[in-house]
Amino acid sequence: MKTTSCFGGETLARRIGLMLHCFGLAWLLAVGGASPCSAEGEQPKISFRQAIAPVLVDKCLGCHNERKSEGAYSLATYDLLLKGGDRGEAIVLGKPEESVLSQMLHGTEEPLMPFETDKLTEDVIASFDQWIREGASFDGEDKSVPIRDLVLPLASSVTRYPLPAPIASLAYRPDGQVIAAAGYHEITFWDPNTGKLLSRCPTKSERIQALSWNGDGSLLLYAGGTPSRLGEVVLIKEADRRVARVLWQGNDLALSAVFRPTAPHVAAGGTDRIFRIWEIETGKEIAAVENHADWILSLAYTPDGTKLLSASRDRSVKVWDQVKLEPMVTFTKHTDAASAVTSSPDNLLACSAGSDKILRIWKIDGAAEQAREIGGHGDVIQRVVWLKTKPLLISAGSDKRIIAWNPNDGAVVREFAGAADHVYSLAISPDETRLAVGCFDGQVRLHNVDTGELVKEFLAVPPAAEAASTP
Numbered sequence: 307m308k309t310t311s312c313f314g315g316e317t318l319a320r321r322i323g324l325m326l327h328c329f330g331l332a333w334l335l336a337v338g339g340a341s342p343c344s345a346e347g348e349q350p351k352i353s354f355r356q357a358i359a360p361v362l363v364d365k366c367l368g369c370h371n372e373r374k375s376e377g378a379y380s381l382a383t384y385d386l387l388l389k390g391g392d393r394g395e396a397i398v399l400g401k402p403e404e405s406v407l408s409q410m411l412h413g414t415e416e417p418l419m420p421f422e423t424d425k426l427t428e429d430v431i432a433s434f435d436q437w438i439r440e441g442a443s444f445d446g447e448d449k450s451v452p453i454r455d456l457v458l459p460l461a462s463s464v465t466r467y468p469l470p471a472p473i474a475s476l477a478y479r480p481d482g483q484v485i486a487a488a489g490y491h492e493i494t495f496w497d498p499n500t501g502k503l504l505s506r507c508p509t510k511s512e513r514i515q516a517l518s519w520n521g522d523g524s525l526l527l528y529a530g531g532t533p534s535r536l537g538e539v540v541l542i543k544e545a546d547r548r549v550a551r552v553l554w555q556g557n558d559l560a561l562s563a564v565f566r567p568t569a570p571h572v573a574a575g576g577t578d579r580i581f582r583i584w585e586i587e588t589g590k591e592i593a594a595v596e597n598h599a600d601w602i603l604s605l606a607y608t609p610d611g612t613k614l615l616s617a618s619r620d621r622s623v624k625v626w627d628q629v630k631l632e633p634m635v636t637f638t639k640h641t642d643a644a645s646a647v648t649s650s651p652d653n654l655l656a657c658s659a660g661s662d663k664i665l666r667i668w669k670i671d672g673a674a675e676q677a678r679e680i681g682g683h684g685d686v687i688q689r690v691v692w693l694k695t696k697p698l699l700i701s702a703g704s705d706k707r708i709i710a711w712n713p714n715d716g717a718v719v720r721e722f723a724g725a726a727d728h729v730y731s732l733a734i735s736p737d738e739t740r741l742a743v744g745c746f747d748g749q750v751r752l753h754n755v756d757t758g759e760l761v762k763e764f765l766a767v768p769p770a771a772e773a774a775s776t777p
Contacts, residue, residue: 352437354384355445359456361430362387365420367454367534368558376421384449388442397442402435454535454557467767470748476733477517477526478742479544485733485742486526487750487766488514493528494768495547498740498752501764507547511538515576516563525550525586529563529574539563539574541586553584554591562604566628568611575602581616583631593631597624603645603660608653609694613670615656617644623658625670635674639666646690646701650713657699657713659687665701667713680716683707689732696738698755702729708743710755720758724751 352358362381370381379391390396393406402408409415411431418425437443446456471490478485484504485496491512495504511530518527524544531537537560543550554560556578563574566583571592575581581602583593600620607614613634614626623637623644642661649656649670655677659665665680665687685704692699698719702708708722708729722741731744740761743751752762 351440351443352433353445354437354443355456357433358437359453361426361434363454363457363534365423365426369421382452384444384446384453387453397438399441400439402438405438408435408438452557457535467748470765470767472728472730472746473744473748473750473766474513474515474730475517475528476731476742476744476750477519478733478735478740479519480521480523480736482735482737482740485750486517486519487744488517488530488731489766489768492768493517493526493542494766496750496764496766498735498742498762501750501762503768505547506768507542509540511536511540513559515559515561516574518564518572519544520565520586521567527563527565527572529560529576531556531559531576534558537576537578539572539582539584541572551586551589553589554582562602564605564607566607566611566614567609569628573605573607573614575605575616577601579618581605581614581626595626595631597633598622600643603643604647606647606649606656608649608670609651610653612653613649615647615649615658615670617647617658617660619643619645623647623656625656625674635670635672637666637668637674637676639668639676639679640664646687648690648692648699650692651694655713657690657692659683659690659701659703661686663687663703665690665699665711667699678713678716680711682709682718685728688728688730691732691734693734693738693755696755700732700734700741702732702743704728706745708732708741708753710758722751722753722758722760724760724763725749 366381369376370379377391380386388397396407398404406415410419411426411434473487475488476485485498487494492509493507493514497504512532514528514530516529526542526544529539537556537558539554539560540552541550558577560574560576565572570586571583573581573583579598580594580596582591584591598618598620600618602616602618604617612628617623621640621644624633625635627634640660640662644658645660647658655667656670657665657667663683666676667678668674668676683703683705687701687703690701697712697714699711699713706725710719712719725745727745727747729743729745733742739755741753741755748765748767750764750766754761
């Protein structure tokens with residue numbers, strides 16, 4: 307029951323999305339934890355759906371799900387929860403003191419659960435004990451339904467933000483006149499010249515992890531989800547900024563998604579360690595490849611579209627031939643999670659970076675020989691972009707630094723100053739004159755690529771009133 311992060315291994319404690327999510331969970335436990343169906347004067351029974359299932363989804367499903375079941379114990383459904391794993395039945399009806407699940411929550415049986423994270427509060431543990439004492443009853447309609455589907459859904463859209471949401475992804479429309487930005491349960495669209503909000507597109511996903519436009523700007527691709535509940539890859543039609551096609555939905559976050567530049571395909575990957583490829587027009591899945599040992603954090607096509615690069619939390623970066631869909635080479639020089647990857651304009655080199663704080667430039671073909679390593683960041687490198695028309699490689703990360711490098715010798719060309727918080731996203735304008743930077747504090751900063759000058763800055767938080775319709 308280990309809680310992990312989708313941001314290159316960092317703690318989630320400061321994540322605004324998690325703060326809002328935990329607020330929702332606390333509200334459920336406070337006002338909906340007990341079933342109203344009890345006789346006057348009797349102690350209300352604990353509701354599995356409202357008090358137990360939300361905790362299992364938030365704290366446990368990451369390690370005890372359909373694909374990954376530590377200790378051979380899956381919590382995917384109510385029946386599997388009762389069945390138990392390697393240690394036999396996890397729940398002895400009516401007897402929490404004899405139930406392994408309860409013992410692990412209390413810490414009287416090792417390991418303490420949730421694993422390697424904060425212990426549940428005494429009130430929450432008491433709810434589990436009381437639920438077991440009452441017979442561990444099920445108050446849903448179908449015991450075979452996945453537990454995550456029983457949890458009351460979060461709102462499909464929001465109109466006000468208590469605090470700014472982290473800008474986990476940004477993307478310029480190909481004409482340079484619109485920037486799409488990640489919001490909380492939505493994608494927001496902004497005029498980069500004025501910083502004005504143009505429109506909002508609600509999403510089922512709580513977090514938008516990746517955004518990408520197709521070549522003519524008619525489609526916007528996003529990957530995201532809600533941790534341990536939902537992952538999705540979706541195409542948005544730019545004409546009305548509504549869903550054109552849902553390519554995939556799963557049980558946990560999709561973290562990266564990109565258009566193939568020379569074919570009508572898109573690729574996406576995430577926490578299930580699989581990258582998938584779909585036909586855009588039909589939505590048909592044409593490949594689903596599991597080869598990495600951990601989350602796929604970043605994907606990138608070479609400019610000629612012949613190869614796909616995948617960077618993973620397993621510390622490796624792989625190059626995939628798009629005909630055979632087999633790994634051509636595997637780059638293994640990273641000493642920690644590889645969270646970002648990009649390709650050189652000539653299709654010959656890759657640059658990858660991540661939690662080891664080093665940019666590594668290496669040859670895509672042959673033995674993935676490292677050509678250069680560049681140090682300078684003091685924390686996780688979250689994003690790297692390689693410009694097509696200028697000898698520049700730009701990186702940014704959790705040390706709040708945005709640096710432009712000469713990829714030919716590793717020298718610093720300039721630094722884009724002013725970020726006040728962790729930098730999670732970068733986007734280059736189509737003419738490569740502007741760099742858009744998205745931060746944890748909700749700020750979007752636009753810099754002149756050639757001088758580093760700050761051109762525009764705005765807080766990407768929609769107002770309470772609905773934005774004007776798309777021009």
